[in-house]
Amino acid sequence: MGKPTGFLEIERKVSEEVEPQKRISNFKEFHIHLNKDQQACQGARCMDCGVPFCQSGKMLEGMVSGCPLNNLIPEWNDLVYHNNYKQALSRLLKTNNFPEFTSRVCPALCEAACTCGLNGEPVTVKENEHGIIEDAYEKGLIKPCPPKQRIDKRIAIIGSGPAGLAAADQLNKRGYQVTVYERDDRIGGLLMYGIPNMKLEKDVIDCRVAIMKAEGVIFKTNCGIETKEQVRELLNQYDRVILACGSRKARNIEVPGRQGKGIYYAVDYLTMVTKSLLNSDLKDQKYVNTKDKNVLVIGGGDTGNDCVATAIRLGCKSVMQLEMMPELPEIRSEDNPWPQWPRIKKTDYGQEEAIAIFGHDPRCYQTTVKEFILDKKGNVKQAILISLEPKENKETKRVEMVPVSGSEKTIDVDLVLIAAGFIGCEDHVAKAFGIKVAPRGNVLSDQNYQTNIKNLYVAGDMRRGQSLVVWAIKEGREVARSVDIDLMGYSNL
Numbered sequence: 001m002g003k004p005t006g007f008l009e010i011e012r013k014v015s016e017e018v019e020p021q022k023r024i025s026n027f028k029e030f031h032i033h034l035n036k037d038q039q040a041c042q043g044a045r046c047m048d049c050g051v052p053f054c055q056s057g058k059m060l061e062g063m064v065s066g067c068p069l070n071n072l073i074p075e076w077n078d079l080v081y082h083n084n085y086k087q088a089l090s091r092l093l094k095t096n097n098f099p100e101f102t103s104r105v106c107p108a109l110c111e112a113a114c115t116c117g118l119n120g121e122p123v124t125v126k127e128n129e130h131g132i133i134e135d136a137y138e139k140g141l142i143k144p145c146p147p148k149q150r151i152d153k154r155i156a157i158i159g160s161g162p163a164g165l166a167a168a169d170q171l172n173k174r175g176y177q178v179t180v181y182e183r184d185d186r187i188g189g190l191l192m193y194g195i196p197n198m199k200l201e202k203d204v205i206d207c208r209v210a211i212m213k214a215e216g217v218i219f220k221t222n223c224g225i226e227t228k229e230q231v232r233e234l235l236n237q238y239d240r241v242i243l244a245c246g247s248r249k250a251r252n253i254e255v256p257g258r259q260g261k262g263i264y265y266a267v268d269y270l271t272m273v274t275k276s277l278l279n280s281d282l283k284d285q286k287y288v289n290t291k292d293k294n295v296l297v298i299g300g301g302d303t304g305n306d307c308v309a310t311a312i313r314l315g316c317k318s319v320m321q322l323e324m325m326p327e328l329p330e331i332r333s334e335d336n337p338w339p340q341w342p343r344i345k346k347t348d349y350g351q352e353e354a355i356a357i358f359g360h361d362p363r364c365y366q367t368t369v370k371e372f373i374l375d376k377k378g379n380v381k382q383a384i385l386i387s388l389e390p391k392e393n394k395e396t397k398r399v400e401m402v403p404v405s406g407s408e409k410t411i412d413v414d415l416v417l418i419a420a421g422f423i424g425c426e427d428h429v430a431k432a433f434g435i436k437v438a439p440r441g442n443v444l445s446d447q448n449y450q451t452n453i454k455n456l457y458v459a460g461d462m463r464r465g466q467s468l469v470v471w472a473i474k475e476g477r478e479v480a481r482s483v484d485i486d487l488m489g490y491s492n493l
Contacts, residue, residue: 003081006044012121013038020356024313027197027277039131042124043080049115053339054125056113063341066113068470071095073110073125080128085135092132097169097473098208101162101191103130104200106470113339144214151175153487156238158225161189162469163460164244166476170493172217174484180217183224190246193271196306202278231432240455240483244476245429247461249441251420253298257372262380264288266303266419273310291315294412296383298322298369299419307417308362309350319354319362324388324401327365370408383413422466440465449479457483
């Protein structure tokens with residue numbers, strides 16, 4: 001694949017980024033992507049490695065190695081090298097419905113498993129994917145292709161995130177009459193409101209949705225299905241129903257003062273900012289403004305980083321990000337060999353911006369909140385932090401992070417954003433449908449994605465718990481195939 005000696009001769013090169021001081025002035029994407037010649041050189045680095053771990057999507061030590069979508073990565077890397085973008089697009093779309101999304105927001109599990117990365121720098125798989133799909137849009141190759149024939153079967157999909165959209169796209173291509181219900185005012189779910197605009201500009205989603213509409217998919221916004229009466233009508237009207245409502249029940253922190261004003265869930269904060277940005281360019285002020293405020297972000301994951309970046313763009317006075325776990329090493333440890341996902345320290349775009357603006361990394365490791373201090377009006381004004389240390393639980397034999405006595409310190413805080421993850425689907429949805437839920441909050445299903453309710457399926461985060469966009473797309477594709485087999489007896493999806 002590629003140039004036989006390319007990985008030896010050509011250095012890895014990725015897109016440049018607009019410097020932090022400039023990009024924080026707006027909410028636009030900030031990558032300056034490679035040109036065609038540069039892209040070809042990067043495609044040339046893909047080696048004929050024999051076993052392409054990049055497309056394996058296997059679980060190793062509790063983490064995924066390679067692409068869960070099983071993208072045909074070596075094939076389209078080679079085609080990029082030979083400047084055959086049209087054929088590269090064909091191979092890319094064979095496994096991935098929405099490369100314009102994944103090439104922007106995926107953490108590149110494929111690159112972590114690239115054989116070139118064993119003794120050097122991995123191939124720029126994510127960059128190549130972006131180059132293929134953007135070239136296709138520029139040339140008008142991504143256009144509506146409605147099915148030539150329709151099947152007299154109706155499918156309802158509840159939720160328009162990546163899982164719901166993938167299922168809708170697959171089933172519509174097969175010829176089913178597909179209707180997608182979204183409780184919010186715009187289509188996209190997590191993609192629209194859970195991911196900030198600077199990571200994924202929303203016209204990218206709108207463009208894909210417009211194509212799907214032209215292909216015959218019906219979208220209904222402001223249509224949450226949350227009551228038993230609505231559920232009965234839905235199951236009566238449609239031949240099959242797919243739940244793709246996500247995992248949106250945010251994990252709370254139970255500490256004194258939690259009821260104070262100025263403490264928000266991260267997902268609510270990000271949603272409000274994005275809605276205001278799209279509706280009025282922030283002029284309506286219908287969001288939590290962090291201007292000139294001391295912001296505390298609780299959670300060290302992607303959502304926490306997005307909160308850091310958003311708070312900076314809104315002009316915060318300071319920002320601190322708490323991480324319960326210890327700081328990861330700069331390089332792999334011996335017990336974390338390739339092709340496992342590298343458990344190493346990564347500094348994301350929001351943290352980079354904080355370092356550039358404030359002069360230091362906003363992350364504070366092995367630390368959590370012990371108490372919030374409120375003023376007389378009930379507004380949060382301070383937080384008491386406490387250090388944590390790892391200790392083995394004698395009963396469970398598991399290592400837990402426990403408070404260190406006497407390590408408390410108090411900081412000034414005007415606004416708190418809780419980005420501690422999610423604990424499953426929202427209760428009212430599960431109760432309305434009468435579906436069985438696992439202790440961790442995700443909906444139970446069999447191997448074919450079918451729930452305990454007849455003709456009712458589930459996919460995405462709602463089934464597997466909070467996860468990545470690539471996993472959601474994969475599950476959307478697989479549940480579509482299961483529904484197709486159920487209705488037709490076979491499937492070509």
